[in-house]
Amino acid sequence: xxxxxxxxxxxxxxxxxxxxxxxxxxxxxxxxxxxxxxxxxxxxxxxxxxxxxxxxxxxxxxxxxxxxxxxxxxxxxxxxxxxxxxxxxxxxxxxxxxxxxxxxxxxxxxxxxxxxxxxxxxxxxxxxxxxxxxxxxxxxxx
Amino acid sequence: xxxxxxxxxxxxxxxxxxxxxxxxxxxxxxxxxxxxxxxxxxxxxxxxxxxxxxxxxxxxxxxxxxxxxxxxxxxxxxxxxxxxxxxxxxxxxxxxxxxxxxxxxxxxxxxxxx
Numbered sequence: 589x590x591x592x593x594x595x596x597x598x599x600x601x602x603x604x605x606x607x608x609x610x611x612x613x614x615x616x617x618x619x620x621x622x623x624x625x626x627x628x629x630x631x632x633x634x635x636x637x638x639x640x641x642x643x644x645x646x647x648x649x650x651x652x653x654x655x656x657x658x659x660x661x662x663x664x665x666x667x668x669x670x671x672x673x674x675x676x677x678x679x680x681x682x683x684x685x686x687x688x689x690x691x692x693x694x695x696x697x698x699x700x701x702x703x704x705x706x707x708x709x710x711x712x713x714x715x716x717x718x719x720x721x722x723x724x725x726x727x728x729x730x
Numbered sequence: 731x732x733x734x735x736x737x738x739x740x741x742x743x744x745x746x747x748x749x750x751x752x753x754x755x756x757x758x759x760x761x762x763x764x765x766x767x768x769x770x771x772x773x774x775x776x777x778x779x780x781x782x783x784x785x786x787x788x789x790x791x792x793x794x795x796x797x798x799x800x801x802x803x804x805x806x807x808x809x810x811x812x813x814x815x816x817x818x819x820x821x822x823x824x825x826x827x828x829x830x831x832x833x834x835x836x837x838x839x840x841x842x843x844x
Contacts, residue, residue, distance in 0.1 A: 629732050631826035678822070684790065684802050687819040691786050696812050700785040703759065705766035705774040710752075716812035720749040720840045722832065723808060725788050725801040726733055727755065727823065 604654030607647050608663075614644035615667045618674070638678060641671030697723075733826045734769050740829040741771035747833070747841050756780050756801050777801070805832065807839050815839040 618637035625634060645668040652660040690698055701711045715721050737744075737751050744751055752773040755762070762776035775782070783789050783801045790802035805827055807816040816839040818827060827835070 626732065629736055631732060631824065631828070633822045633824045678824070682823045684819060684821060684823055686821075687787070687802075687804060687817065689787055691788075691806060691814055691817055693814050693816060695814055697806070697808055697814055698785040700782040702754065702775050702777040702779070702782045703762075705759070705762040705776060707759065710773075710775045712812065715808050717810060718748070720747070720810055720836070721808040722744065722749055722751050722836065723806040724733075724737070724751065724753045725755070725783060725786075725804045726753055727790075727800050727803050 602655030602657055604651040604660075607651035607654070608660075611644050611647035611651060611663070611667070614640050614647060615670070617644075633678060633682075635678065638671055638674035641667060641674050645671050734765070734772060736829050737832075738769040738771055740833070743829070743833055744836065747836050749836055749840060754782055754801065756783060756799075807835060809840055 618634070618640035621640075622634045622637050625632070645664060648660065648664045648667055652664050697712050697715055699712045701709060704710045715723070734753055737753070741751060750773060751771070752775060753765070753769075754775040754777050755765075756777050757765075758778055759776050762774050766772070766774040777783055780789060780799065780801075786804075786806075788802050788804050789799050791799050793802070794800040802819065803823060803826065805818045806814055809815050816835055818835070820826065
C-alpha cells in the first residue's frame with residue numbers, strides 16, 4: 589500500500605488514480621442535478637444529493653487507501669464533510685413539524701385578520717363566497 | 731419563486747375549477763406588494779402580525795433567517811362555505827405540492843360531486 593506504480597514513460601504515479609475522477613464527478617453530480625431539478629421547478633427533497641456525496645467519499649476513500657497523499661486526504665475530508673452536511677440538512681435542517689391543529693377537515697377555518705397586498709383587510713369571512721379557496725402559506729423565495 | 735410561479739402559471743386550471751389561489755406569508759406589506767405585482771393572478775396576503783398563521787397553528791418557531799418565527803409551509807383547501815376540506819404539510823420545507831398534485835386534490839376534495 590502506498591507504493592508508487594511505474595508508468596510506461598517511467599513516471600511514478602500513485603496507484604488508485606482511476607478512482608479520483610469518478611469520485612470528484614460523483615461529488616459534483618449531486619449539486620448539479622439539484623440545480624437542474626430546481627430549474628425544472630420540481631420541488632421535491634433531493635435525497636440523491638447526499639447519497640451521491642456519500643458514494644463520492646467512498647470512492648475517494650478507496651483512492652486514499654491505495655496511496656496516502658495529502659490531496660487525497662483533503663479530498664476525502666472535504667467531500668465527506670459536504671456529504672455529512674447534506675445529510676444533516678435533509679434529515680434535520682429542513683424538517684417541518686407535523687401539523688397538530690387547530691385547523692381541521694370539516695370545520696371552519698379559525699378566525700383571523702390579515703391584509704391583502706393592497707392594504708385591504710383579509711379575514712376568515714373572505715374565505716366564504718362564490719369560489720373555493722386554495723390557501724397556501726409559503727415561506728421565502730422558494 | 732418557484733412555488734408561486736408554478737401556481738401563477740397554472741391559475742387558469744384552478745379558475746376552471748372555480749377555485750382561487752390565496753398565498754400568505756409573514757413578510758411585510760412592501761414585499762407583499764412586490765409579490766402581488768409578480769404574480770397578478772394570485773391573491774397575496776401579508777400576515778405581518780402573524781394573526782392568520784397563529785390562529786391556524788402554522789407558526790414555525792425560530793425558523794426564520796434571524797431566528798424569528800415564520801410560517802410553516804402548509805396548503806389548505808377551503809370550500810365556498812368556508813369549511814376546510816383538506817390540509818397538506820410536508821415533512822420537509824424543500825417539498826412542495828406540484829400544480830398537478832394540487833389540482834388533483836382540488837378535484838377530489840373541492841369539486842367532486844359538487
